[in-house]
Amino acid sequence: MSAMLEHLYPIFILTGTTIAAVLLYLWLQARNANRLSLALIRLNEQLQFDMPVFLRNAWPVLAQSGVRGITWKLDWFGISMEGSAGKTSGTSVHREIEVGEMKLFIDFQQSQYNERRYFDEALIETFLLLLRTDMWIKAGTIDATFSQMSKLTLFLQHDMKNVAQFIQLMSDQLATVPAGKEQQILDYLRAAAPLIRHRADHIVRTLTIGQSRENPLRQMQLQEELSQICKLYHLDCTITGNAQISVPENTLDGALDNILKNYHDINLREAEVKPHVFITIQDNESDIKINISADNTPPVSHFERLFEPFWSSDPAGLGIGLYQTKQMLRICNGVISVGQSETGQLQFLVHVAK
Known part of the structure; x- marks a missing residue:
């Protein structure tokens, strides 16, 4: 029995060493994939979540992984643009993202090594998530801008309605002024005119330069x-x-x-x-x-x-x-x-x- 164990010791040692080496290799791959994911996130932040700019500048980070190349076509509010980087051969992964008037078609050429593919796929999904997030940010910004414009329009309607009512009120006063009360109505107009001017100036300023703080x-x-x-x-x-x-x-x-x-x-x-x-x-x-x-x-x-x-x-x-x-x-x-x-x-x- 002891002789048998002595013969198996080298096998155990070799097996354990192999497992340790594989685990170390996988840990290093996972650590590298995590580093590249963080690099993509930081790059996206530096580019202020501008999706087309991020798409054009992300390849140097992706190239450090097993991704061999990318090919993309972007429809950005009716304007088509396309680009590629790296090699065009290899196992291709196709993805499409559509948000509002933005649509992206992108292909990734992956490494042929099976163990690398899993880490590459995780990195690709991170990259796609960042692209999709940037598109949603742009869509949300546009919706918020249109919402603000709608609110501004309503505020202008309210202010213009007030000015119109001011004019109606003054017209009624002028139409019904009794004889001998001209000075009284003049005093009223003198008090009302500056207020109407303030409202009119506000409307003009809002129409010309927007609602400024x-x-x-x-x-x-x-x-x-x-x-x-x-x-x-x-x-x-x-x-x-x-x-x-x-x-x-x-x-x-x-x-x-x-x-x-x-x-x-x-x-x-x-x-x-x-x-x-x-x-x-x-x-x-x-x-x-x-x-x-x-x-x-x-x-x-x-x-x-x-x-x-x-x-x-x-x-x-x-x-x-x-x-x-x-x-x-x-x-x-x-x-x-x-x-x-x-x-x-x-x-x-x-x-x-x-």
Whole structure:
């Protein structure tokens, strides 16, 4: 028995050494494949997830594996481009990726060695996943851009509707001015004209250069600003307190205009309702608080939907006034919250950081 074991010892040693060598070889192959996968990921990041550029520049990394060559054809939003690298002979693996208006046909020429093929296939799948991810990123960016453009269009519709209503309001005032009251209507027009000009400038700037967060700063006396808006909409108001603040133009003033216009619209829908608006301004060390409420207004039945885009209790409304208000306040480091009184009247609270 011992003699038999002595004869088997060399075989055991040879077998163990062979297994160890194979395991070491496979470990080195796996480590190399992992290194190349990370290199592809880093390259994709460096190229800012630009799929066509990544596709053209990935071969030096792939060439370090068992992949012998690639051939590809890309349809990029109706423009065809193609390319190849490495050798065109060998076992071919064909793949297709289609995302929206982007479609890729790609062939990989693999090594003939069986053990290398498994690692190459894993690397190829990583490469394809990165390409597909880049295509989805591009598609998502385009969808987000179109969505932003749609939102911008809606905001413009809302602003243009406000300007049109300003003009209608002034026209009505001019048409009904009684004799001897010309100075009164002139004072009204003098107060209303700057507000209309601000809105018109905002629309023109948005149409020409887009909705920019780099609006010029405007110094505002809040009590005066709020008083002018109330006069413009013929709202009876009581304003307590005052504060001065410098904010980007067409942000805080536009937000306050949207809030107060709601009370004017209530009066238009329900002629017997004449809201009296109460405004309190608190000038604190770090922020300014503006509290806006009104009596003699109907309660809100769907309070939770006030800031929901495209929802409005007014059949003629676009449903984006308060949603737009939140966006405007965000630009000037402000927020808005809303509450309800015991009888259901709205109470708006605007915070603006100094």
